[in-house]
Amino acid sequence: MTDKEREELLKELLGKQERGELKAAERYEIPPQEMPEQDAVERRGNVKEVATGYTEAQARLEAMRCLQCKTAPCVKGCPVQIRIGDFVAAIAEGDHKKALEIIKENSLLPAVCGRVCPQEVQCQEYCTVGKKFKDVQKAVSIGRLERFAADLAQKQEGVPYVAPSTGKKVAIIGSGPGGIVAAGDVRRAGHDVTIFEAFHKPGGVMVYGIPEFRLPKSIVQQEIDILVKMGVKIECNFLVGKTRTIEQLMSEDGFEAVYIGVGAGLPRFMNIEGESLVGVYSANEYLTRANLMKAYDFGKGADTPIALSKKVAVIGGGNVAMDSARMAVRLGAEKVYLIYRRSEKEMPARIEEVHHAKEEGIEFHILQSPKRIIGDKDFKVTAIECLKYELGEPDDSGRRRPIAIESSEFEIEVDTVIMAIGNVANPLMKQTTPGLEFNKWGNIVVDESCKTSMEGVYAGGDIVLGAATVILAMGQGRIAAASINEYLRQKKSSKSGGQK
Amino acid sequence: MIARARKPGQFVIVSISNEYGERIPLTIAGADTEAGTIRLIWQRVGKTTAELADLKEGDKIASIVGPLGRPTHIEKFGLVVCVGGGIGNAPLLPIVRALKDTGNKIISIIGARNKELLVLEEEFKATSDELIVTTDDGSYGRKGLVTEPLKEVCGRQRPPEQAFVIGPAIMMKFCCEVTKEFGVPTQVSLNTIMVDGTGMCGGCRIEYDGQAKFVCVDGPEFDGHKVNFDLMMKRLEAYKDQERKAHEQYQEHRCKIGLDE
Numbered sequence: 230m231t232d233k234e235r236e237e238l239l240k241e242l243l244g245k246q247e248r249g250e251l252k253a254a255e256r257y258e259i260p261p262q263e264m265p266e267q268d269a270v271e272r273r274g275n276v277k278e279v280a281t282g283y284t285e286a287q288a289r290l291e292a293m294r295c296l297q298c299k300t301a302p303c304v305k306g307c308p309v310q311i312r313i314g315d316f317v318a319a320i321a322e323g324d325h326k327k328a329l330e331i332i333k334e335n336s337l338l339p340a341v342c343g344r345v346c347p348q349e350v351q352c353q354e355y356c357t358v359g360k361k362f363k364d365v366q367k368a369v370s371i372g373r374l375e376r377f378a379a380d381l382a383q384k385q386e387g388v389p390y391v392a393p394s395t396g397k398k399v400a401i402i403g404s405g406p407g408g409i410v411a412a413g414d415v416r417r418a419g420h421d422v423t424i425f426e427a428f429h430k431p432g433g434v435m436v437y438g439i440p441e442f443r444l445p446k447s448i449v450q451q452e453i454d455i456l457v458k459m460g461v462k463i464e465c466n467f468l469v470g471k472t473r474t475i476e477q478l479m480s481e482d483g484f485e486a487v488y489i490g491v492g493a494g495l496p497r498f499m500n501i502e503g504e505s506l507v508g509v510y511s512a513n514e515y516l517t518r519a520n521l522m523k524a525y526d527f528g529k530g531a532d533t534p535i536a537l538s539k540k541v542a543v544i545g546g547g548n549v550a551m552d553s554a555r556m557a558v559r560l561g562a563e564k565v566y567l568i569y570r571r572s573e574k575e576m577p578a579r580i581e582e583v584h585h586a587k588e589e590g591i592e593f594h595i596l597q598s599p600k601r602i603i604g605d606k607d608f609k610v611t612a613i614e615c616l617k618y619e620l621g622e623p624d625d626s627g628r629r630r631p632i633a634i635e636s637s638e639f640e641i642e643v644d645t646v647i648m649a650i651g652n653v654a655n656p657l658m659k660q661t662t663p664g665l666e667f668n669k670w671g672n673i674v675v676d677e678s679c680k681t682s683m684e685g686v687y688a689g690g691d692i693v694l695g696a697a698t699v700i701l702a703m704g705q706g707r708i709a710a711a712s713i714n715e716y717l718r719q720k721k722s723s724k725s726g727g728q729k
Numbered sequence: 730m731i732a733r734a735r736k737p738g739q740f741v742i743v744s745i746s747n748e749y750g751e752r753i754p755l756t757i758a759g760a761d762t763e764a765g766t767i768r769l770i771w772q773r774v775g776k777t778t779a780e781l782a783d784l785k786e787g788d789k790i791a792s793i794v795g796p797l798g799r800p801t802h803i804e805k806f807g808l809v810v811c812v813g814g815g816i817g818n819a820p821l822l823p824i825v826r827a828l829k830d831t832g833n834k835i836i837s838i839i840g841a842r843n844k845e846l847l848v849l850e851e852e853f854k855a856t857s858d859e860l861i862v863t864t865d866d867g868s869y870g871r872k873g874l875v876t877e878p879l880k881e882v883c884g885r886q887r888p889p890e891q892a893f894v895i896g897p898a899i900m901m902k903f904c905c906e907v908t909k910e911f912g913v914p915t916q917v918s919l920n921t922i923m924v925d926g927t928g929m930c931g932g933c934r935i936e937y938d939g940q941a942k943f944v945c946v947d948g949p950e951f952d953g954h955k956v957n958f959d960l961m962m963k964r965l966e967a968y969k970d971q972e973r974k975a976h977e978q979y980q981e982h983r984c985k986i987g988l989d990e
Binding site for chain 2: 427428429430465466467468471472473494495496498500504505506507508510511513514517518522523526527528530531532533534536537607608609655656657
């Protein structure tokens with residue numbers, strides 16, 4: 230479909246809609262709008278964003294596909310209950326400002342969520358249009374529309390209203406998606422907010438983990454800039470637990486409430502032979518070097534090196550595995566193998582990311598898993614020995630359990646191995662915060678208001694949920710912020726400064 | 730804040746630029762809690778250490794985070810031998826001081842490649858009951874490696890109850906072989922490649938007693954008899970070629986600036 234055809238179709242549809250003649254059957258016939266993308270060959274050589282975003286005509290046509298169901302099944306699939314039908318209708322009308330205002334009632338980071346939310350298992354999974362075609366890929370592209378509205382308005386963004394100062398200090402630990410949302414909401418209530426970040430740059434997983442080609446760092450920076458304009462203080466290079474403990478922040482530094490959003494923190498390894506060889510990375514390390522430390526510019530300004538890999542094996546089937554594999558391609562690897570022990574159907578990664586990875590030439594080795602990593606006399610990786618798997622009965626996660634096939638060992642020649650099999654909770658908070666209750670996996674125990682076992686201390690995101698998504702962390706940040714605001718409102722007797 | 734919170738054995742991560750700088754771990758050599766300052770000592774080995782060394786008084790570095798890692802376990806052991814090699818003397822000093830304050834008798838052995846590279850001799854003299862100095866080239870003190878006097882000390886009538894060894898990986902490896910032979914428990918402080926220093930990346934992992942351990946959160950100090958030093962040394966060299974190139978580029982760049990002036 231050319232741009233001109235789109236313009237004409239849009240005009241015709243708008244006319245019909247105005248006259249009240251546009252029927253559901255006609256909406257079904259509007260072709261789903263494909264996301265414009267950088268060419269697959271070209272993008273192997275750069276870190277620029279892959280999906281380049283809808284044009285106005287594309288966005289409005291896509292929005293016209295929405296049936297405006299009275300029951301709004303899509304909202305049920307949204308972790309933060311955005312009024313989806315209303316914002317989509319606003320885009321169809323061409324009122325993009327209104328669309329963004331509706332989104333922002335519930336989501337503070339639409340430019341981020343529009344890009345990285347797994348919509349196919351959230352809002353879009355429930356979309357009537359997708360159901361009609363029995364294909365979730367044909368649902369209304371709610372995420373792309375969210376991104377469209379957010380990107381368009383980004384430049385003229387104003388600063389949200391901040392209530393008069395209450396003089397009460399709140400500490401937000403971690404500047405990831407949960408921390409940013411919590412900081413914004415607590416600051417809006419007039420409290421004095423400080424975010425503590427261990428890295429030298431704020432943004433958490435959005436800057437060290439999710440690559441530039443999927444989420445440009447300038448977008449995250451814009452969100453941070455808004456917080457700063459609102460008066461939120463950001464202290465980088467501050468590791469709570471080590472630089473100061475939560476106890477010290479509350480009893481000596483005058484913070485009356487704390488939100489812990491520190492993320493998961495420790496990479497999981499397989500505990501197989503050869504995992505400490507030179508050339509074996511956790512996905513965390515590989516992506517942090519590449520993203521936050523900009524190793525792709527090593528020798529051109531950046532000081533952090535990364536392996537100059539030719540043949541890379543990435544272990545895992547989630548978004549982080551896809552990100553690592555796609556980053557390896559961009560860093561010059563000739564062969565990248567993605568090794569996953571179940572079948573493609575069980576992969577937790579987004580369909581879109583799997584599709585992009587394949588387009589970029591990544592070879593999928595499904596139903597395989599490493600048994601050991603082989604090195605040479607210099608302890609450098611030379612190969613990975615794998616076992617073949619088959620699927621058995623469903624396990625606790627509802628997915629069919631992978632079972633190793635005996636004597637099916639084979640080797641793949643590689644120089645780099647990246648383990649992308651998840652994270653476990655960082656024990657730092659547990660070691661340094663005696664009053665805090667943790668479960669057996671080391672995650673912080675909270676109630677439905679995100680309140681922990683310590684008074685005035687709230688928590689959310691991966692350190693509570695185990696492994697989650699940006700949107701779930703945001704959702705918890707929002708709940709915790711509401712709880713903190715309510716807690717401080719009720720805590721009338723306290724004085725500013727925290728003196729007892 | 731780092732000055733107030735730090736304990737012997739802990740380290741910080743510093744970076745020269747927030748945009749492009751690399752993050753390197755340096756162990757804290759001392760602190761002045763009143764002035765709020767910490768003391769770091771490093772040797773020019775690569776680009777970042779060279780850049781740090783080229784800073785002038787009053788210059789600022791982009792970031793410093795800490796104190797990281799677990800503090801040294803200090804108790805009254807009795808007779809303790811403390812061995813420092815090269816720049817390893819810097820992190821060793823606060824440990825020696827803490828051991829002394831706890832009532833231990835201290836024999837210090839400090840070594841360097843040559844006289845120029847020997848640091849903190851005066852401080853060690855002031856805190857140790859006995860001090861042995863060695864240089865590889867014999868330009869100062871005894872000629873030879875620290876392992877020689879260590880062997881003698883361990884073989885004395887009253888062998889030390891505990892050893893602390895900090896220095897280059899190869900030196901720690903050989904010192905541990907000596908103390909193992911004599912059955913003297915030995916703590917080492919490891920300085921591996923790190924990115925975040927909080928446990929998140931796992932780049933600093935070592936093989937310890939057959940298991941993977943993270944130096945940043947499980948260490949930096951370990952029982953030296955259980956560390957796989959050979960593997961650790963290879964991991965330290967993972968980026969050797971790239972590091973050398975970056976250092977050369979920096980040197981060249983610096984020379985050019987010198988010419989312009």
